[in-house]
Amino acid sequence: MRRERARDEKTPVLWMVVHGVIASAVGIAFGLVIEWFPEQASTQAGPIDHLYDVLIWTSVPVFVTVSIIVLFSVRNFKMRPGEEQLDGPPIHGNTRLEVIWTAIPAVVLVVLCSYSWVVLNDIEEAQANEMRINVVGQQFAWTFEYPQAGGKPIKSTQLYLPKDRPVRFYVKALDVIHDFWVPAFRMKVDAVPGIETKYRVTPNRLGNYPVVCAELCGLGHSVMRTTTRVVTEPEFDKWIAEQKAPAAATADGEVDPTKQLFAEGTGAATACGSCHTLADAGTQGQAGPDLDETLPDKDAAYIEESITAPDAEIPAGFQDGIMPKNYRDTLSAEELEALVKYLGEVAGK
């Protein structure tokens, strides 16, 4: 049998509204003070971060409302001694309330979705004067190709971007799915074998920012990182010019095919420079050991074994299973021999 309880008579809505408003204000302030995002380095970052702030403004009051009602109920409607056999009032529902809490969230969500759609169109909008860069993902390195009008594209394991120039990335994968993500730009897309995926950014802040693989791609997933350098337009042009006169060119202008093989790979073999740093070839990969440090004072047999049977000996701090084991198949005997010779000569120089 139910009995009305004395403390039920006071309507507590005011108490809850006051506490709710205070808690929401504190919660929103807290949510906005947290440094959620990494630095903003693209024109896409601003609208996304702002959208996130709007979501904090809307989310915190929802959570506060639910929590306040729970906490208030616990405070006021807790069973007190002597009420062990008491029941609450048999309220079965209230159509008006149910309509309200169906309609209001629906309206709020539709408004949020509409705003997000606007932001989405904004950040994906085509820009005039877009520069195309091809991004190729493979276990466990990125390669970037800068197409050149009327010539071979420039291939690099480093990503240089001129500030304020819109870029469109065309992303491909050679083996499994990867994901090309620059957190400072906020944008990402999977690199999918068999199709080409795309996205746009306009870098607007000078500096170096991490490039991260965001889709689990195997053993080396967590080391599949590199750096993007946002530079001024003149610096970028200078870098492109350097790449055009390839680092692989010897003093007399001839291209050293082995150096090129190291830096860019072949159709079948993954480029060594994607993962290894070697000053002579101008590569700065970090997934594997720095060859300028590990290879000097090593003999040819050791170098050859490191290429064809990479897990035979692993330098401290690195682990086995990450470097492809198929170089004996993907490189011709001549290429392999030339590569061993080249590494013996230039490592550490």
Place this chain on the structure above:
Amino acid sequence: MVAKLRGPGMTRAALGTALGIAISYVIIFIMRSWYDLDPVIDGFAVLELALFLSPIGFLIGLGAFDYWFYWAAGKKTVADDHSSHGAHSWRDYFKVNTDHKVIGIQYVVTSFFFFFVGGLFAMLMRAELAQPGRQFVDTNTFNGLFSVHASLLIFLFIIPIFAGLANYVLPLMIGAPDMAFPRLNALSFWMLPLGGIMMLMSFAAPGGSFASGWTAYAPLSVVAPEGQVFFTIGVQFAGASSIATALNFLATIITMRAPGMSFFRMPLLVWANFSTSLLVVIATPFVAVSQFMVFFDRSLGFNFFEPVGGGDVLMYQHIFWFYSHPAVYIMMLPGFGIISEILAVKSRKPIFGYRMMAFSLLAIVVLGFTVWAHHMFVSGMQDWIRVPMMITTAIIAVPTGIKIFSWLATLWRGVLHLDTPMLFALGFITMFTLGGISGVLLAIIPVTIHVSDTYFIVAHIHYVLFGGSLFTIFAGVYYWFPKMTGRMYDERLGKLHFWTTFVFFNATFAPMHVIGVQGMPRRVADYAEQWAGWNLAISIMSFFLGLSALLFAYNMIASWRGGPRAVSNPWRALTLEWLVTSPPPIFNFDAIPTVVGGPYEYGVPGAVHGVLKGAEIPQPAGATASGAGHGSSARDKE
């Protein structure tokens, strides 16, 4: 010995397993010599076939198919053969048993075994992640740990434990003597541990366990080492178990309700399992297909997901998520049911808006099939599908919101009994709201483009599945513990378990939102130096969270062995399972109950949900509720 080998049981099951392996050798030998392949016996080929055949041999040996075989062979069978019904000693729990109560306990105990194994893997991962760089495990092991952790906790814990709890209480709640298909029920259960053991065995495979995540995205899963097939095939057994159970629930709910129990007199737990079963029956075949396709790609050189051979990589994700998004609701709706039961009983009030609670479940079922591609916003699929999926994803928050607000209104002006099940229910409401909010954030495409595949996702899924599903599981296990074991659990330990879980759960997972948005990718053994502080803090908190689970284990084991005896209806609840003794008699009801009213008429003078005719069973608390006589609960009568 011969008798042992002939009769159903573990001995014959071992023989069946061995036979399955032997037959695999023979088939591979015949097939490979037919095609002139060298070598004639290929270890991996045998292994892959044996992973299918030896579990089937085990099930046949155990006796899961005996009745059907006898029937098919024209031997004499008794339709009402109850020889394998009910448990008289602990040994009966290791047999094919047709009693839904035995099966329910088999499910719950098995699931909790995998819960603790999966949790242990999480502890190992957090130990590795406490500092950047590599400390305890290599990357391959780490990737294996998070893959097996997720697979076990999804396929071997959350999904089956809900099936187990419902197996125990659902037939009681609708006044049925058992499930509609008791033998199928037994088979469903026994397929489950096979899937789990297979996933654990993968650590012994050459190249380590499967390490491509529980999502097993192709083509990584196609080229992965042999451990992957332990997942590919293990999921088939867990999935088949799940589908068979769902069919069983549907048939049971539709055909076996007690007289007077119309659909709108069903407890919401029954509604929740009805909805979940619809999801399982429609969606689970899709995950089976996705894994079969991976299996065919790996083992038979098909090219479903190999672009060079004309395959399509994104197809895997579409098929996979067409199951795996509804799976989120498979892991949530039964919990909604549990919470509705507990809140009504512990607030001593009817559920607010009962019909809307039922309809919102069905709305979630329908909408749940229209949102899968929100997992693929950055997958490279066609652009236009993203906005419609954003809108459906956001809209699914509306029926979910209806449930949350109705629960809050149920609390309002009630008489709240703040014991352990209620604390977990209230914890669930707040934590699940947070998980729901981050879910809406993840519907918003521009935000998701940045945070997908980061720790924000890890935080979100744990707020939904830990703060959501697991809290409801704890609530449900505490709530029905007296009914299932006939003993009371230790209330003080239960409350301590709640508070430690609640605090350390938040301390562990809340910071993950921040490091995720800052840019820390998930599924990495190593990470950039800038997150070292956060990760150390998260790891320490997670160890305390792990310890809090031990409180639960101790409470359950100690109380089951020596807790005070439970009365029929310790909570003064109205639903039918509380009309019978704790634990219930072997065939549940000595007389079929008649349902005469709604399930949650608390506070209505003289209200009764169901009555047992002509039995000397204690009357329901509500039946005697009139004036001062209200105090005569079942406790007083015993």
